[in-house]
Every structure is written in structure tokens, then in C-alpha cells.
Amino acid sequence: xxxxxxxxxxxxxxxxxxxxxxxxxxxxxxxxxxxxAAMGATVIEARFHAFSPHGVSGVVVIAESHLTVHTWPExxxxxxxxxxCGDLDLSAGLEVLEQEYGASRVYAERVLRGKGLxx
Amino acid sequence: xxxxxxxxxxxxxxxxxxxxxxxxxxxxxxxxxxxxAAMGATVIEARFHAFSPHGVSGVVVIAESHLTVHTWPExxxxxxxxxxCGDLDLSAGLEVLEQEYGASRVYAERVLRGKGLxx
Numbered sequence: 001x002x003x004x005x006x007x008x009x010x011x012x013x014x015x016x017x018x019x020x021x022x023x024x025x026x027x028x029x030x031x032x033x034x035x036x037a038a039m040g041a042t043v044i045e046a047r048f049h050a051f052s053p054h055g056v057s058g059v060v061v062i063a064e065s066h067l068t069v070h071t072w073p074e075x076x077x078x079x080x081x082x083x084x085c086g087d088l089d090l091s092a093g094l095e096v097l098e099q100e101y102g103a104s105r106v107y108a109e110r111v112l113r114g115k116g117l118x119x
Numbered sequence: 120x121x122x123x124x125x126x127x128x129x130x131x132x133x134x135x136x137x138x139x140x141x142x143x144x145x146x147x148x149x150x151x152x153x154x155x156a157a158m159g160a161t162v163i164e165a166r167f168h169a170f171s172p173h174g175v176s177g178v179v180v181i182a183e184s185h186l187t188v189h190t191w192p193e194x195x196x197x198x199x200x201x202x203x204c205g206d207l208d209l210s211a212g213l214e215v216l217e218q219e220y221g222a223s224r225v226y227a228e229r230v231l232r233g234k235g236l237x238x
Contacts, residue, residue, distance in 0.1 A: 009198075013233070068202070079126055079233060
């Protein structure tokens with residue numbers, strides 16, 4: 001039996017993404033907002049920045065916690081986090097993220113936050 | 120030998136925190152900004168919200184990636200993430216977070232992001 005917990009946190013490693021999809025804050029903002037919508041999340045705000053020396057850093061605060069992304073265009077790689085403490089359709093959101101970033105290799109680590117609490 | 124990677128992500132589980140330290144967005148904003156300063160991070164922006172039904176949801180975007188927090192005052196628990204892709208003093212930041220939230224039990228999980236890249 002899975003222990004009780006407060007939040008489900010998915011650490012998504014997206015490798016082999018086309019470089020041009022990782023360069024612009026607007027593209028990542030669109031992708032994360034589509035993912036949030038697919039999950040059924042309530043978006044509070046979205047903040048995206050050009051990242052130094054290149055790539056994107058972004059966060060979508062949702063009523064149910066957050067999504068974040070950091071991209072390294074030069075490596076074709078994006079690190080995406082989906083942290084949820086609500087009853088969301090996470091798999092729908094993860095599918096959007098994989099497809100929209102065009103990843104050829106995907107690793108997802110699922111971490112329970114606040115283990116032993118809630119339930 | 121540790122593999123090459125792009126980012127170091129610490130998932131911090133803070134249990135047994137005094138409830139009154141977890142209730143207000145302003146308190147968490149102050150704590151995360153002090154932690155970011157202790158790490159030597161360059162703060163881009165900080166966004167903190169009251170969380171439903173109570174508690175706080177917040178993010179500090181730094182030039183070197185991000186810090187996030189979600190608090191559950193009713194459980195005396197805070198989930199803090201410190202994601203860094205720069206040369207920061209993470210341990211100084213983590214010490215601030217543990218002390219300022221007054222956690223009695225702390226678990227930290229260290230995850231390498233973008234393994235096999237960079238280095």
C-alpha cells in the first residue's frame with residue numbers, strides 16, 4: 001500500500017528535443033500552459049525568462065502547486081517539474097510536455113512529498 | 120566518479136515546523152530570499168501566494184534556476200525545492216531554510232538533472 005502523502009512531484013528529464021523549441025520563453029510558456037490545461041489545473045500566474053547564457057527558465061504557479069522548466073538548447077535538453085497536491089490528470093500533462101518539446105528520450109522520476117502526512 | 124550533469128536539484132522535506140511560520144506568504148518570501156542570498160544566487164523575481172485552503176505557494180526565480188516552497192501549516196510541513204545550475208553555496212542556503220522554518224525533522228533528496236550532459 002502506498003503511504004499517505006501531500007504532494008506528488010514528477011521530475012521530467014527531456015532529452016533529444018529540437019533546439020529551436022527550447023530557445024524562446026514564449027514557446028515554453030505556451031507548452032507549460034497547454035500542459036497545465038490538460039491536467040485540469042487552475043493557473044494562478046506564469047513567469048518566463050530568457051536564461052543566461054541561453055535557454056529558458058519558467059514557472060507556472062497553479063492552485064494545486066506548480067510547473068517549472070529550465071531548458072538547455074545547446075544540449076537539446078529540458079528539465080521540467082510538475083508538483084501537484086490536487087486531484088489532477090498528471091499523465092495528460094506529462095504527455096503534452098513530452099510531445100510538445102519533441103523529446104526523443106524521456107525519464108520521469110516520481111517523488112512523494114510530505115510522506116506520512118495527509119491521506 | 121560522479122557523472123556529468125547540468126543542474127543539481129535538492130528536494131527538501133521540512134517536518135515539525137511551527138505552524139505560525141508557515142501561514143503567511145511574507146514569511147516564506149523573506150525566508151527564501153535570505154536562503155537565496157546565503158547561496159550567493161542572483162534573484163530575478165519572487166512570487167508568493169496564499170494557498171488554498173491555507174498555507175503558502177511561492178517561487179524565487181534566480182539566474183541559476185529556482186527555489187520553490189509549498190507549506191501545509193496544519194501539518195507543520197513545508198516542501199522546498201532548490202534547483203541550481205550554477206556554482207552556488209547550496210549548503211548555506213539549505214541551512215537557512217531548515218533553521219528559519221524551525222524544522223524538527225529534515226530529509227533532503229539530491230537529484231542530478233541532465234545527467235550525462237555538461238561536465
